[in-house]
Structures are given as structure tokens and as C-alpha cells.
Amino acid sequence: MKATMNHTLEHEESLVAAGRGKWSQSGVPHRGWRCVDIEDLGEPQVQCEMCESQTIRFIHHMEHPNYSEVLEVGCICAGHMEGDISAARIRETSMKNRAGRRKRWLTRKWRISAKGNPWLRADGYRITVYERGGGWAATISSEDNSSVQHSRRNYNTQDKAKLAAFDHITRLQPSSDP
Structure with missing residues (x-):
């Protein structure tokens, strides 16, 4: 599972480096974004709106003062957009931990x-x-x-x-x- 997650993050890094999607569009800021929310869809099911290539489960909702839309993006794109990949990974890890706790919630001894x-x-x-x-x-x-x-x-x-x-x-x- 961890190897799959690392492969997914490496793939997303390559998409950013290759300038896929909005990374290559003029008028779309590449830095200075702020994460305003994070959401767990339960499984990968939507495409990152920044690289427009990676299917994501955990959506980082990113806003920028010079861009009218809030973009729904994956972890690595979010990290590059806000200039702090570590913060994006911490957010996503927190969501993964919460998902695990929620999954075990019903099996606890009530x-x-x-x-x-x-x-x-x-x-x-x-x-x-x-x-x-x-x-x-x-x-x-x-x-x-x-x-x-x-x-x-x-x-x-x-x-x-x-x-x-x-x-x-x-x-x-x-x-x-x-």
C-alpha cells in the first residue's frame, strides 16, 4: 500500500515537472495559493484541476487572490501551489488517519x-x-x-x-x- 502511495506521489510530481494542465497555462498563478479545505472522497474518483491528469481521493481546495476559482487538486500540486509540500502531506496524512479511525469507529467496544x-x-x-x-x-x-x-x-x-x-x-x- 505504501509503495503504491509513493508511486502515485512520484507520478504526480512528474506531472507538475512536465507542466501538465494548468501548470502550462498563462494567467494561472503557480505560487501563492492557500488551502481552504481538504476533503476525503473515500476513493480516487476526480481529476486534479491543476495538473489535469492525476485521479485523486483527497481533494485540497486551493484559492488564490488573483484567480477567480477555487481549484480542487491533489497533494503534490497543492504543495507546489502553496510552496510547502510538507504542509500538504501533513494535511493529507491527517485525513488518511481520520479515515482509518472512522472505519474502526463502529467496531469499537460500545x-x-x-x-x-x-x-x-x-x-x-x-x-x-x-x-x-x-x-x-x-x-x-x-x-x-x-x-x-x-x-x-x-x-x-x-x-x-x-x-x-x-x-x-x-x-x-x-x-x-x-
């Missing part, structure tokens, strides 16, 4: 409360999932009970409510991501 609801302590929070209105909902409370948040919507399965809770607490976590 306890059962006195009321029969699954609950779990994780990342400084207590997550409780329960039936509500013909569906499933979640409550997330900080371990010191200073903050309690209830899901606004119902989910049609217990697992979807658990994953929504995971997504919510990862948004609450401090991070270096954009």
Missing part, C-alpha cells in the same frame, strides 16, 4: 447504558446513541459535562447515528487542518 443505549468514551467526550422518533439520534457530552449537544436530526440506523457522532467530535477537535 457499552450499554442502564437504559439500554450504546455509549462510548472517546477523545474527551461521552457519546450515547438512542432511539428517537422512529430513528436513531446521538448525544455528545464533554467528560466534565460542561458541554452537551444533541443531534438535530434522526438517522435511519444506529450505525449512521454513531458515524454522525464521530464526524461531529472530529470537527470539535482542535486541528492544524484548514
Whole structure:
């Protein structure tokens, strides 16, 4: 897996060096971009909008003050565009780690409360999932009970409510991501 990832990054580097896609177009800035978001599509499925050649899974959303569009690009293009390949790789590694944690979230050992609801302590929070209105909902409370948040919507399965809770607490976590 790691060898495949390194091959993909090397391929993307060669596309940048070859001036593929927007790298060769006048009027498109090559430096001075800023990453405003990163997104995991779950699998490689869209083409990098800068090199216009690499199929990517992790999209770095890049903006530039002298370019009207936000471009959706891969890791290496993002690193070259912002002048910091290390920062782009750190962002992408963080997203890969999150994807792995999310994948394992449902297999964690959920306890059962006195009321029969699954609950779990994780990342400084207590997550409780329960039936509500013909569906499933979640409550997330900080371990010191200073903050309690209830899901606004119902989910049609217990697992979807658990994953929504995971997504919510990862948004609450401090991070270096954009």
C-alpha cells in the first residue's frame, strides 16, 4: 500500500515537472495559493484541476487572490501551489488517519447504558446513541459535562447515528487542518 502511495506521489510530481494542465497555462498563478479545505472522497474518483491528469481521493481546495476559482487538486500540486509540500502531506496524512479511525469507529467496544443505549468514551467526550422518533439520534457530552449537544436530526440506523457522532467530535477537535 505504501509503495503504491509513493508511486502515485512520484507520478504526480512528474506531472507538475512536465507542466501538465494548468501548470502550462498563462494567467494561472503557480505560487501563492492557500488551502481552504481538504476533503476525503473515500476513493480516487476526480481529476486534479491543476495538473489535469492525476485521479485523486483527497481533494485540497486551493484559492488564490488573483484567480477567480477555487481549484480542487491533489497533494503534490497543492504543495507546489502553496510552496510547502510538507504542509500538504501533513494535511493529507491527517485525513488518511481520520479515515482509518472512522472505519474502526463502529467496531469499537460500545457499552450499554442502564437504559439500554450504546455509549462510548472517546477523545474527551461521552457519546450515547438512542432511539428517537422512529430513528436513531446521538448525544455528545464533554467528560466534565460542561458541554452537551444533541443531534438535530434522526438517522435511519444506529450505525449512521454513531458515524454522525464521530464526524461531529472530529470537527470539535482542535486541528492544524484548514
